[in-house]
Amino acid sequence: MRLLTFPVAAALLLAGCVAFVVTAYSEYRSLGELTRQENVRADALRTQVLIGRVYNLLVDLETGQRGFLMTGDVSFLDPYEHAVRELDSRYAELKRTLAATGDAQSQAFGRLDVFIADRRVQVEQNIESRWRLGEAALSNLQGWVAGKQLMDEIRGEMERLDSLQQKRITDIERAVAQQQERTRLLAQILPLVGGVMVAAAMAALWVERQRRDVAERALRESHAQLETAVQERTRELTGALDRIQSFAAELDRSVEAERRRLAREVHDQLGQLGTAGKMLVLSLGRKMAPAKEALLDEMLTIADEVIGAARRIASSLRPPLLDDFGFAAAVQHYVQGLERQSGLVVVVDLASDERLSSEQHNQLFRLLQEAATNVLRHAQAQHLTIESRLEEGEYRLRIEDDGIGPGPVRVDASGLRNMRERAVLAGGRMDFGPAPQGGTRIDVSVPLQPGDTDDTSTGLAHAGIEKEEGWDEVSDR
Template sequence: MCIAACVCLPWSAAGSIRSSSSATSMAETPAKQWNPFAAVLLLAGGLILFAVLAWSSHSSLRALEDETAMRARARMSLLQATVVLSLLKDVETGQRGFLLTRNETYLSTFREGVAGLDPALARFREVSSGLAGVDALREELQPLVMRRVAIATRNISMFPQAEPEVTTARNELLDEGRATMERIRSNFRTIETRLRDEIDARNRVVGATMKRALLTSVLLTATGAFLILAAYGLLQREQVRRLRAEEALREANARLEQAVASRTAELQQARDEIGAFALHLDRGIEAERRRLAREVHDQLGQVFTAVNLLVHQALQGVPGRGQDLERIGSLIGEGIATARRIASAMRPPLLDDLGLGAALVHAGRQFADQAGVHCEVAVTDGERLSADQSIQLFRIVQEALTNVARHAGASRVRIEGGADGERYRLSIEDDGHGLAGEPSASHGLISMRERASLAGGELALGEGLSGGLRVEVTLPLADSGEAEDADPDRR
């Protein structure tokens, strides 16, 4: 933990130096901050003017479209009124020609005119609807046209009859037809005048709108372009100033990075030396444990055995000392078992004699007997590990089992290990409380992580298949030569 703090220190210092340098630079140039601010204001003003120009152009275009549409309707209404009047003239011409010449050809002209009046009037009503001053005249025109057609039809139907009464009635109808036609022509003249006035008014509005749009476009475009050019000039000046400041900052950062790199290299070297010393120290501790375990197993075992023989020789055959002999033998047996247990805890002999798999199977059985937790062990390929890796994995499993017994509340534990390509994976998984029952900063986990790092690997925590905690250690597999060099007992 101290090493990590030392390594992080220069980067923190570098960040502080950079922040201090930036703060100093900002403090030295408060008067120059108006340049970018003014440029932003000018640029924003130019963009706003262009936005206003776009909105104004859109509004003018919509107004032109509306005025053009109304002008087109007025022109179409004028054209359609002319069509209706032309058809009425055909009706009147057909009637008059037939009455004067009795030629059936005029009747076809009459019938064509009558047939075309209804659709022509409907079209005229459609295109002129809503035009100011035309609706009332159009509604007044409709019955007059129908009346004129009815009079002409009646005159033609009365043509074969020569009675004086019929002749008088026909003359009256002719007079009424002329009067009706005159009213129709007067109505059409009024409609034509109003439609032409409407067209002229729309033309004036369109012209004024186009002039206003052109003037607005020129003014807004010129003003916006001026503001943007002014903003560009200010930004160019600011860019030159910033480039100079950035060049000075790059030089300062280069010097700072060089100092930080030098300090980081020194700290990394110190960290490597500390790691090597820690590994050497751990190897020394394990060697001393191995020696003490052998001393305890061999010396104390021999002493207890010798004492047992001497006591048996001294008390054997002595009357009344049989029970004392049995009690002393039992105590000596417990001492021998205790010595063996201490020796096994300090350095399991199975780890040196039979390898990691057998040692973990034995440790799992002991854990199951002591903690009452079912333990399954399936570990292979232990011979491909170096001695340092084997002992570190064994200690990690010991610490993990201790954590399971203390914190997990589990009923089952499974230990799996084996080679996976060029790496070795070992996992300890329980069905207990999971990560909630194991603080991430506990001493046990810190110890396991450090041991995994000493072995050249890494340790990861996760959730097991049964919801408990899964501890997985991944190590690079050692070459056979490296494994033999790292393990004195294998030479």
């Protein structure tokens, strides 16, 4: 069972990251808490300072009046007057500071208010008595005792307030020490845990990488074996396809050779027999002249029909112009018959076919025949255009009609498949589809044989047609 997988490594890495995040958050919380504690400690220290200042002002109040009472020197009243001016404001500030910290000490300040007010009254009375009675005022021992008791009460309350602030400071310092200790422990433990988890995750990822490398090597080896098998199979299929194409081409050449032989036999045998019969009928007619025999005319008509049938059969099997003058001449002759038989208006504009091989002549002509047959059967067209041009080392033939256009191709339709196969046998390709202005367009491209390009028109084809037509006339005679 695989334990160190990528999900486990990801979980460890995530846990390590969480440990680092918790450490950072703890440090942040600790810093915030320490800042708060430090602020409280600073408030307590400020309160202690205010307590000391208020107490010092009370001491100045006491010592100023005592010095004046004992010596009668007015200069001793300076501390007293300063204390009188500052005491109220400092005392009120002390109250506000303690109230802001949440420790108003209402009872203590209630007592202090009474004590300080009474002592100030006593001090004022003592100073007034010294001004009025002089040194005789020193004999008032009861006033001295009452004043000392009040100062002791005031001193006790101030010391108690100071001790409370000191206790707050001590508690805060102890809490700060504890917080720092907790923070130190977390700062040591959590990064260590996070580091261990990250290290474990990296180890898991390394192990997983090793396993992936092994799997990738095995996959590459399997791919190489599969590629070798595919290449071998492709070579076998390519060889088989080449053999099939070679067989198809050889079969087509054999069919064409047989067509050529049959056309020759039909033309030579039936044509010669028809011509001989016609000559005999003509000779017999001359011998019987001036007598007339109706059967002789009928026999002469039959002989002409036999000669014409032989010529048509031979031409349909293998047009003589295709072997003697090439594709363009054969097309011109074929189109003439097509127009006579179907009523189509055919426009022919063919480029020079001198750089086509005999095999290409034959395949293009058979492809054209198949296309024209499809037009007659299905297109319901009125016009047919056959044109070609030499372009980029290719002979490009276009057959276009103005019929209803291509419909759904039937599964058992063999005409389109035959045309594609003939284009391939000619070494080229065929595109079939709708024409821009409606109807159907067939584009065939075959490579030209090496040689000089000749873009001349079809003058040689016309000459061939004239020669064939002349040959037919000789045969008729």
